[in-house]
Amino acid sequence: MVSLGRREILHEVDLTVRPGEIVGLIGETGSGKTTLARSLLGLNRIERGSARVAGVDVAGLRGRALREFRRAGAVQYVFQDPLQSLDPDLPVGRSVGEAWEVRGAADVAGRVAEALVRVGLDPDLAARLPSEVSGGQRQRAAIARAMITSPRLLLCDEPVSALDASSRTAVLELLLDLRSSVGQLFISHDLGSVAGVTDRIAVLYQGRIVEEGPTAQVIGEPQHPYTHLLVGSAPTLGGESMSRHDRAALRAQL
Structure with missing residues (x-):
């Protein structure tokens, strides 16, 4: 269970992301998706239960142990707006290599260049400011x-929703290319993107996972009324958009 203040947000959530797997997490605003992701970084306190990453229970970490866990980088976050992770006042390369700089590692510039090439960018981009790309x-x-x-786990929180169509496709292809290197939790409202990159989908409703299974199964044969509602409201996944009457009928079942 995760709570913010006195309000419980997540309840009895049981979810596994295996190495080399992309798991989609879907649900409307307020369902608890981002709260779950932030909990895996120790940014929200887990009151009961555990959250294990590479054998470490994040729920039990406090103080220095939690800071060391974050510094090790086993869990990393990809934000909707990259300016949340790239300092707008620093060259791109400085932001990319920051994790190595704080370790006092050698050849940070070389590591940055390798990292940029890995994601399909020219290493020369390291010298530019985020606003210049x-x-x-x-x-x-x-x-x-x-x-x-x-990292062992990449938390992708709406990673393509702020991008145009061509950039969105390129970033989704990149995440697919990285799947052999890192497990990914892919959080999105865009069921088209979720359907295109994920192996499994978990449906979060009011802080609980109400349905989980292989992507094709959950989208093609949704079992829970809420999943029906989400899929039916997405024209590219459910055929014609669900009528207002049908949406109201499914809402009544929740």
Whole structure:
């Protein structure tokens, strides 16, 4: 269970992301998706239960142990807006290599160049400010920053919703290319993107997972009324958009 203040947000959530797997987490605003992701970084306190990453129970970490866990970079976050992870006043390369700089590691510039090439960017981009590159390039750089520590889990929170169509496709393809290197939790409202990159989907409703299974199964044969509602409201996934009457009928079942 995760609570914010006196209000319980997540209840009895049981979810596994295996190495080399992309798991989609879907649900409307307020369902608890971002709260779950932040809990895996120790940014929200887990009151009961556990959250294990690479054998470490994040729920039990406090103080220095929690700071060391974050510094090690086993869990990394990819934000919707890459400017949340790239300092707008620093060259892109400084932001990408920050995790290595704080370790006092050698050849930070070389590691940054390798990281940028890995995500399909020219190493020369390291000298530019975030405002001097495109939105798609910024998000790729943010992913390079996340991947430079060789994380075990990548938390992708609406990573393509702020991008244009071509940049969105390129970033989704990049995440697919990275799947062999890192497990990913892909949080999104865009069921088209979720359907295109994920192996499994978990449906979060009012802080509980109400349905989980292989992507094709959950989208093609949704079992829970809430999943029906989400899929039916997405024209590219459920055929014609669900009528207002049908949406109201499914809402009544929740």
